[in-house]
Amino acid sequence: MDGHIRSARIHEYKKPLKLDNISRPVISRDEEVLVKVGACGLCHSDLHLISGEWKDIIPINLPKTPGHEIAGWVEEVGKSVPENIMKPGDLVAVFGGWGCGWCIYCKSGEEQLCAFAKWPGLSSSDGGFSEYVLIPSYRFLVNVPNSVARPEDLAPLTDAGLTPYRAIKKVRSMLGPGRNIGILGIGGLGSYGVQYAKILTGGSKVFAMDRSDNKLELASQCGADYLVNLRSSDNLVDGIRTETGGKMLDVIIDCVGTDKTFHDSISILAKGGSIVIVGLFGTAAKIPIAMTVLNEYNIFGSLWGNYNELREVIELLNEGKIKNNITKFKLDDVNEVIGFLKDGQITGRGVLIP
Ligand SMILES: [Zn+2]
Ligand SMILES: [Zn+2]
Structure with missing residues (x-):
């Protein structure tokens, strides 16, 4: 890796995403985790974001990498990430709804309801239409060790399946x-x-x-x-x-x-x-x-799900009690896939594989 990664980014609303070579995100805070994206689901919320419909309610700076249904592998961890919780190579699903950790909603385990909640690819942080994504804390990752699940099965569970x-x-x-x-x-x-x-x-x-x-x-x-x-x-x-x-x-x-x-x-x-x-x-x-x-x-x-609910749906997947209905696409074809989603041509969930 030469320190550069490929990301599909919004440069202008209502325009196709551009596949850019950008610098690989660098861990700058001790709780952060760099995740190598294995799969990222495509959601109708991405269409709202890309079209600019949400630009007043969710102000973001462009260019921005969308994608909030992410699973992959831990690439690198910050200094304070406990080794018994997470280490490089682990398969992880990314929980969206990154709360402040302190308010009444966060303290009751409902971080997606936090007034300051952020989502990868929907707010200030870049999302998973990319080879790598930086997660602000290991608290927002569900570690799925020894799972037979593949990232493309886990990714849709973080939103569509949650x-x-x-x-x-x-x-x-x-x-x-x-x-x-x-x-x-x-x-x-x-x-x-x-x-x-x-x-x-x-x-x-x-x-x-x-x-x-x-x-x-x-x-x-x-x-x-x-x-x-x-x-x-x-x-x-x-x-x-x-x-x-x-x-x-x-x-x-x-x-x-x-x-x-x-x-x-x-x-x-x-x-x-x-x-x-x-x-x-x-x-x-x-x-x-x-x-x-x-x-x-x-x-x-009903908004999204909480961290433990994500654990529960992953449990159901691991036990073979639910099945995914996914269609895999290459990251390079992202604009074509966005067109399919707009036209209702994807049955089940479309998933990008970087
Ligand atoms: Zn979504
Ligand atoms: Zn909070």
Whole structure:
């Protein structure tokens, strides 16, 4: 290594990323860890970032390397990283949501909710569309020693495979035999969502909802009990009423998050039902006040997952209880892959291999 690395970087919003040769990051603080990227997932959040849609809410300096779903190997550690926790060569998954470590959220283990939380590739730090990434502390790495997992299996678990896990954990006490859960949007998150719904909800029936037959086919392979094509079903409400014997859905995990998906969700929700919004496609939705009161609806937001939840999903992967649906791409093809993601042509998660 000549001290230079290849990184795909945003130079200008709405423009293709440029593949640059830049200096390899250098450890300057004792807790830091340099990670050799083995794989980095592509997320719709990357599209929002690259298009500049988020430039006011997440101000960043350009050029910037995106990529927040990262796994790889420890290359170098700072002086204070305990050897029994982490050493060069270890396989690691990168936890996003780097909190301050001190506030009430961080102290309760919810660092992704910290007011000062930073994400690789989404805030001031460079991300994983690169050969190497510098992590500010070993506290943000989950060490996966002796695992049979490959970086490309671990990378999507740090976001796509984590976010629906937390969302379903929030509401699983409302589910069980005779109950129904819907996963709305079978993209990167939804295919994991269907699997967690089968594992965590004690016999509930799982409804997968999407506008693409390919994605519904994937949901079926992941164990969904009913497939609902939102494009071709002209009467969603009647369809769900028939399939559930009039009970409707007790929980809906909205992996899309638009005005339309919120409206659809409310229309097929059971009394006392819950909607958990994890998708970020829309900006606002109207809540029908009377229906919400009369039917005691619950509406939750759910952000990412915490460090221990990342450990749990990695545990599920190691035990063979969940499977990934990934398509691998070369870092050099990053702009083409971004186009595929925009056009909805990637089934499951697209993963870049530097
Ligand atoms: Zn993401
Ligand atoms: Zn904090």
